[in-house]
Amino acid sequence: MKKKTAYAVAVVGATGAVGKEMISILEERRFPVDTLQLFASSRSAGTNVSFNGQSMTVMALEENSFAGVDIALFSAGASVSREYASSAVNAGAVVIDNSSAFRMDPDIPLVVPEVNPGHLSRHHGIIANPNCSTIQMVCVLKPLHDVARIKRVVVTTFQSVSGTGSDAMAELLEQCKHLLAFQEVKPIVYPHQIAFNVIPHIEDFLPDGYSKEEMKLVNETKKIMGDDSIRIAATAARVPVYVGHAESVNVETDLKMTPEVVRSTLSEFPGIQVFDDPQRKVYPMPLHVAGTDNVFVGRIREDPSIENGFHLWVVADNLRKGAALNAVQIAEKLIDIPES
Amino acid sequence: MKKKTAYAVAVVGATGAVGKEMISILEERRFPVDTLQLFASSRSAGTNVSFNGQSMTVMALEENSFAGVDIALFSAGASVSREYASSAVNAGAVVIDNSSAFRMDPDIPLVVPEVNPGHLSRHHGIIANPNCSTIQMVCVLKPLHDVARIKRVVVTTFQSVSGTGSDAMAELLEQCKHLLAFQEVKPIVYPHQIAFNVIPHIEDFLPDGYSKEEMKLVNETKKIMGDDSIRIAATAARVPVYVGHAESVNVETDLKMTPEVVRSTLSEFPGIQVFDDPQRKVYPMPLHVAGTDNVFVGRIREDPSIENGFHLWVVADNLRKGAALNAVQIAEKLIDIPES
Numbered sequence: 001m002k003k004k005t006a007y008a009v010a011v012v013g014a015t016g017a018v019g020k021e022m023i024s025i026l027e028e029r030r031f032p033v034d035t036l037q038l039f040a041s042s043r044s045a046g047t048n049v050s051f052n053g054q055s056m057t058v059m060a061l062e063e064n065s066f067a068g069v070d071i072a073l074f075s076a077g078a079s080v081s082r083e084y085a086s087s088a089v090n091a092g093a094v095v096i097d098n099s100s101a102f103r104m105d106p107d108i109p110l111v112v113p114e115v116n117p118g119h120l121s122r123h124h125g126i127i128a129n130p131n132c133s134t135i136q137m138v139c140v141l142k143p144l145h146d147v148a149r150i151k152r153v154v155v156t157t158f159q160s161v162s163g164t165g166s167d168a169m170a171e172l173l174e175q176c177k178h179l180l181a182f183q184e185v186k187p188i189v190y191p192h193q194i195a196f197n198v199i200p201h202i203e204d205f206l207p208d209g210y211s212k213e214e215m216k217l218v219n220e221t222k223k224i225m226g227d228d229s230i231r232i233a234a235t236a237a238r239v240p241v242y243v244g245h246a247e248s249v250n251v252e253t254d255l256k257m258t259p260e261v262v263r264s265t266l267s268e269f270p271g272i273q274v275f276d277d278p279q280r281k282v283y284p285m286p287l288h289v290a291g292t293d294n295v296f297v298g299r300i301r302e303d304p305s306i307e308n309g310f311h312l313w314v315v316a317d318n319l320r321k322g323a324a325l326n327a328v329q330i331a332e333k334l335i336d337i338p339e340s
Numbered sequence: 341m342k343k344k345t346a347y348a349v350a351v352v353g354a355t356g357a358v359g360k361e362m363i364s365i366l367e368e369r370r371f372p373v374d375t376l377q378l379f380a381s382s383r384s385a386g387t388n389v390s391f392n393g394q395s396m397t398v399m400a401l402e403e404n405s406f407a408g409v410d411i412a413l414f415s416a417g418a419s420v421s422r423e424y425a426s427s428a429v430n431a432g433a434v435v436i437d438n439s440s441a442f443r444m445d446p447d448i449p450l451v452v453p454e455v456n457p458g459h460l461s462r463h464h465g466i467i468a469n470p471n472c473s474t475i476q477m478v479c480v481l482k483p484l485h486d487v488a489r490i491k492r493v494v495v496t497t498f499q500s501v502s503g504t505g506s507d508a509m510a511e512l513l514e515q516c517k518h519l520l521a522f523q524e525v526k527p528i529v530y531p532h533q534i535a536f537n538v539i540p541h542i543e544d545f546l547p548d549g550y551s552k553e554e555m556k557l558v559n560e561t562k563k564i565m566g567d568d569s570i571r572i573a574a575t576a577a578r579v580p581v582y583v584g585h586a587e588s589v590n591v592e593t594d595l596k597m598t599p600e601v602v603r604s605t606l607s608e609f610p611g612i613q614v615f616d617d618p619q620r621k622v623y624p625m626p627l628h629v630a631g632t633d634n635v636f637v638g639r640i641r642e643d644p645s646i647e648n649g650f651h652l653w654v655v656a657d658n659l660r661k662g663a664a665l666n667a668v669q670i671a672e673k674l675i676d677i678p679e680s
Contacts, residue, residue: 158538
């Protein structure tokens with residue numbers, strides 16, 4: 001990307017749960033923003049959003065919205081990305097897309113800056129931001145893979161409702177209010193009541209019984225890690241938590257790694273915080289991790305059921321590192337890379 | 341046990357979450373009760389509980405409470421069981437103990453009636469009722485082990501607060517009320533806020549980093565299945581759900597079992613209900629399973645990451661099949677077995 005002192009940035013999906021985080025993270029991290037343009041569907045256009053103390057009006061997204069834009073952060077769902085990303089690229093912008101639209105396209109890099117920054121140089125205008133549950137897992141798997149080669153991962157997720165969006169957060173709140181008042185609950189966003197329940201269903205199911213969310217954990221991880229030989233078995237479930245995904249991750253490696261080596265290896269990796277002293281009630285939880293930037297790892301312990309195995313408990317803010325922060329970090333890397 | 345037309349039954353811990361279920365299950369299943377005596381700590385003594393339309397007063401537990409009792413159902417914690425179980429046995433009662441006090445004692449059978457009814461005949465006055473999270477898992481593993489021999493299980497639990505007791509259920513409710521009113525929350529029963537959170541901490545931690553709850557899943561399963569060669573890796577977490585434990589279970593077997601064979605094998609086993617049509621949003625969830633007697637299994641799918649592997653999603657009412665119902669079923673088996 002052409003080096004500038006400041007960039008014209010657009011956020012598509014500016015009124016969504018992730019879009020709002022994108023705007024506040026651009027501000028927090030003092031991203032060199034020259035102009036910021038905010039887009040959403042015509043339904044949400046006209047909303048006012050604050051950026052650097054200034055009130056900005058969200059505009060309806062159109063084909064010609066991207067004139068002069070350097071970086072377009074998309075987070076408005078796969079169909080919006082499919083419809084508008086090429087207009088942005090044609091207008092000269094680099095698109096960082098948080099949807100699933102392009103993630104598995106072999107010509108489009110899927111990037112977690114701590115894990116595979118090198119893939120960025122291969123982009124042709126679009127860079128895909130991985131799925132929330134994948135990002136936090138690969139951050140942890142990458143340094144371990146480099147040391148001991150990961151053979152197999154069995155992961156079960158505990159995913160918060162903000163991963164679905166603002167409407168799901170509102171649904172959890174409304175359901176709790178109704179239930180506490182002994183009133184009936186009618187699920188709208190989710191297929192079943194989410195309050196005081198666990199739903200093992202995230203995104204549509206495929207004919208083999210896996211959900212698309214589970215297959216994202218499998219396929220995106222292999223692509224980001226650049227290693228198809230890692231075997232991954234995933235189960236994804238939704239829990240009544242607002243923000244923060246937790247993952248129970250069982251890892252089998254080629255070489256032996258003691259819990260001490262796992263801990264020290266993870267501690268040295270950027271963006272990871274080892275939070276592991278269970279005797280003192282120290283382990284990562286969604287509640288404490290919401291609003292923070294790191295991927296937290298705890299409950300690190302040997303798994304004696306296999307030769308070289310261990311367990312991890314991985315928690316991150318799915319809206320930040322799992323989505324908006326990772327996208328902004330991609331933009332930061334991008335403006336640091338000299339144009340080839 | 342000497343055959344009678346009706347039995348003198350005592351419930352110890354009659355005012356607890358499990359004790360209350362024991363009383364209602366004895367009534368529902370028309371257990372042949374001659375007399376019912378209800379015991380609790382002196383703090384809870386004097387409470388009135390209804391049984392078969394009759395109001396009964398809960399009495400304070402004492403050394404000599406068990407005169408004439410045939411069957412004593414204990415659910416008042418391990419220390420009460422350790423203190424009073426021998427008095428009950430000495431008075432001629434058979435104790436069915438829901439605490440962890442005697443579960444791993446090699447001389448005391450640990451029984452799930454569908455799985456290892458044969459172990460009942462070895463008892464010397466005390467029969468241990470397994471831990472809630474173990475019961476629902478072994479019900480599912482047993483028929484699969486019989487067909488294809490289970491080599492390894494990786495399980496992650498989503499456990500409801502009723503597993504801790506009535507005070508934990510009250511804590512979840514209070515925390516939700518406070519949070520919805522924008523008031524601060526002070527955890528008492530749990531080490532951290534449970535409302536809108538996930539806590540990967542159930543019971544104390546051992547020096548190797550496992551919680552006692554996780555080791556129960558490992559050790560109790562091997563004892564009940566009568567096979568020490570099954571390797572089990574467990575992670576246990578508490579979720580903000582009132583009743584019903586969910587378990588994500590990854591199974592590796594010696595012989596190949598297709599999902600179809602897993603489904604048909606499980607369907608034929610007593611006490612199991614296969615609830616597995618994800619495309620139609622059919623999978624077990626705590627919300628739908630609370631108040632029911634079966635162990636529900638869904639999300640049955642092949643795990644291509646190993647040669648002979650599959651995933652299961654197992655949910656049961658932890659107060660019923662996970663505790664009170666299993667105890668009453670043990671009593672039912674017991675009165676059916678002719679005295680040797």
